Structures are given as C-alpha cells and as structure tokens.
Amino acid sequence: MISELVIPKPIYRQMRRHVVRRAPMEACGLLAGKDGTVSTSQGIRNDARSPVHYRMNAKGQLRAFNRFEDLGLDMLAIYHSHPAGPPGPSPTDIREAMYAVVYIIWSYRDDDWNANGFWIGENRQVSVVGLQIV
Numbered sequence: 001m002i003s004e005l006v007i008p009k010p011i012y013r014q015m016r017r018h019v020v021r022r023a024p025m026e027a028c029g030l031l032a033g034k035d036g037t038v039s040t041s042q043g044i045r046n047d048a049r050s051p052v053h054y055r056m057n058a059k060g061q062l063r064a065f066n067r068f069e070d071l072g073l074d075m076l077a078i079y080h081s082h083p084a085g086p087p088g089p090s091p092t093d094i095r096e097a098m099y100a101v102v103y104i105i106w107s108y109r110d111d112d113w114n115a116n117g118f119w120i121g122e123n124r125q126v127s128v129v130g131l132q133i134v
Contacts, residue, residue, distance in 0.1 A: 001119050004130040005077060005102050006037040012133050016113055018043040019081040019106045027106070028054040028080040030064050032073040039073060046080075053092065054080045079104035079115070087116050094124050102129045 011031070019027045028046050033039040042064040045057040068075055078101055082090070087107040089097075097103060097120035106115050117129035 001100075001121070001127070002036050002076070002102055002129055004036065004132055005031075005104075005117055006132045006134055007031070008038065009133055011038055011041045012115070014041055015043075015079055015104075015106070015115070019079075019113055022046070022081065023083045023108070024051050025049060026051060026054040026081050026083065028056050028078070030061070030068075030075055031077040031079065031102075031104070032064075032068040032071070033076050034074060036076065038076055040068070040071065041079075042067065051083055052085065075099065075101055077102040077104050077117070079106065081106040081108075081113075083108055087114065089118055089120060089126055094120055094126060097124075104131070 026046055029043040031038045031041045044060040046054045047057045048055040082105055088105055103118045103120055104115050106113050117131045119127045119129050
C-alpha cells in the first residue's frame with residue numbers, strides 16, 4: 001500500500017486539463033513511475049461515455065501498459081473524475097477496483113476541480129492516500 005503519492009505539477013496540471021476537457025463526462029487515465037513518484041501520465045478514452053461511470057478503452061489501456069513497461073515504470077495510479085459526484089470512491093468504484101494502485105478521484109467542488117487519493121484494499125476497505133504535488 002502507498003500512503004503518499006508524489007506528483008510533479010506538470011503532470012497534475014495535465015490530468016486536470018484532461019478532466020476539464022471531458023466534463024461533464026467522466027475522464028480516466030493512468031499514472032506511472034517508480035517508488036511512489038509519478039513520472040508520466042496517460043489519459044485514456046472513456047468508452048462508457050457517461051457522466052457517472054467510466055470504462056477505459058482497452059486498446060488505449062494496453063498501449064499505456066506497454067509504454068510504461070518499455071520505460072521501465074510501474075503503474076502507480078488510476079485517475080478518473082466525478083463531475084457531479086462525491087470526492088471519494090463510489091460504491092461502483094470500490095466494487096470494480098482491480099489493481100493494487102492509488103485511485104485518484106477528481107471532483108468538482110466550490111467552483112474548482114480537486115483531486116483526492118485513495119487505496120482500495122483486497123477487502124474493499126478504503127484508505128486515504130496523500131497526494132504531494134511538487
């Protein structure tokens with residue numbers, strides 16, 4: 001389990017731009033790096049095309065996995081947005097969590113987009129993960 005994820009400001013801004021561009025639909029993507037520090041991100045098309053659910057495009061996800069492997073990086077996080085939803089994982093997010101990575105939820109609150117990190121354990125317990133933007 002990762003208790004804190006370090007995200008460089010340019011990557012954080014890139015995620016935010018992706019989320020803003022896709023609103024009011026959910027946006028989704030992947031982050032990779034080493035030892036809890038993100039070094040790259042990849043937005044993935046949401047094939048669900050929904051404001052309340054996401055399903056990553058399989059080909060885009062595979063391309064990202066292959067790119068991360070070619071770069072010698074580990075997948076560290078999955079991000080997606082809740083344009084009109086809660087700032088944390090929904091029951092669907094918890095039920096469908098398949099990877100041992102940080103789940104970053106972007107939510108729109110107080111006229112701005114904010115990101116929160118979570119770890120969803122094997123027993124479906126949710127823990128907060130700190131996001132350090134550097």
